[in-house]
Amino acid sequence: MERRVRVRFAPSPTGALHIGGVRTALYNYLFARQHGGDMLLRIEDTDSTRFVPGAEEYILEALDWLGIGIDEGLRMKKGTKEIEAVGNHGPYRQSERREIYHQYVKQLLDSGHAYIAFDTPEELDAKRAEIPNFQYDARSRMQMRNSLTLPADEVQRLIENGEKYVVRFKVEPDEDVHVHDLIRGEVVINSNILDDKVLYKSADDLPTYHLANIVDDHLMEISHVIRGEEWLPSAPLHVLLYRAFGWEETMPEFAHLPLLLKPDGNGKLSKRDGDRLGFPVFPLEFHNQKDGTISSGYRESGYLPEAVINFLALLGWHGTGDQEMYSMDELIKEFSLDRVSKSGAKFDYEKGKWFNHQYLQLKSDEEIAELFMPILESNVKCQKSKAEVAKIVGLVKDRVNFVPELWEQVNFFFVAPTEYDEKSLKKRWKEDSPKHMQELLALLGTVSEEEWHLYHEDKNENGENIMRWHLDDVVMPWIAEHEYGVGIVMNAFRICLVGAARGPHIWNITDILGKEETLCRVRTALEKIQL
């Protein structure tokens, strides 16, 4: 009988959630949803020294923003920023599971799969300095200070004296350990290269990752462990641990994901790369209370969550065809571990921008206006209605990748130009332009308020639909009659209204500005522009 699919995302609260971690969470989520299974979230806070306040909240908020839903464990309460724990395999923070781990440490000690070691970190450092490639393993363990070399009563006495100790896993030598990986196939490692990993440290009464991970995955009935490739080398150790516990029958399947690499040069993507190359490496902006640093986030940079999801999904996974745009639902349907690449993927930020552009265009003008409103209001006291803002946004949305970029595209709709772009003037403002503008002013003055906004659908010579404005019928014949040249007049006009040679179609601008404001801007420009 197939067992129920249960996967987990198990981050450490040591800072903001790295974008690679987000992808791991996403793949776990997709896998769970596809198989109708459960997605758990567990916090691995067994290193008390690296804990960063706020990190746990950050991780949950980031997943919530991206729509990566959690079925069991810790998650953000719907519509709030409160953390709730759901499920009956808790607690879901490892620091709250001390008693559970005690029991399993004891089991390993009793069965002879582990032993107690008193060597201090300083002693081990000295040993490493003294002996090249020193490793705490079958060859060296009998020369060290541990329960294998010390008499039992001495061990007892040391513990009672409060001497700090660790529990180490006793790796049997000369054994080929097989790990089956869903992405890479069979991986074989000889146990001789494994060291006697520390499983538990009495100093903080906490297990290390390896022990806590195996115990929790077992107790939480995890069926598939989907994690980053950096864990592949320790997978054999984990297999050995399952075996030592006698849990081999229910051992989860493993899938080790390729790493996200630096866009340039070599190595895995790090926070520094983001700073250096100017893009976020974290989903949300993060204020690290521990070291005072602020890291930028995708959300604050104007990314849409669906774009981040799509972008990340394709960094290491690809469907069967040429499709690149995938909604979350499509990903859930199409995703499969055997289509995950084996090699690391260089992080291509440019592609991410393109995805955001695509998803932005899919949104209605009203939705975009909604997102843009806060940015607009931070720049100017907005006098226009939401419907007007939506109309404006609709004119320029296809030329931006991000909502915040909208401001520089539309600012002239809200603020009359006070200065005029030098390059545009040089190229587009001619000797005759003041004269043209004077005449245009007079001409436009004759247009009624109603006619000003009039237009009808028409077709150009290629049969494409265009808007034909009443103002076209007024201005074009006048230009033709005097042989002024359409480009010369219109560009000068544009500079008066926008302040530069850019922006949407001119009659769209005059329509939104209105007759009064348009004429006013031309008059102002005539006063201000001197060649």
Next chain:
RNA sequence: GGUGCUAUCGUCUAGUGGCCUAGGACAACGGCCUCUCACGCCGUAAACCCCGGUUCGAGUCCGGGUAGCACUACCA
């Protein structure tokens, strides 16, 4: 150093022995559209790491090199 993983355009990738004259997308470049800047559309350039082997036939399978990455903590 040791161990493991990986290897197709600049980047993400398609490709599971003949459909490959190696496909798509991003980026680049060129053109079209046009009152401007963009968008869009059309097009161009661009890759099977190397050497052997298996086979009638290899990007695809095998071996060896090489390179990149990861791991090698009382971190995860």
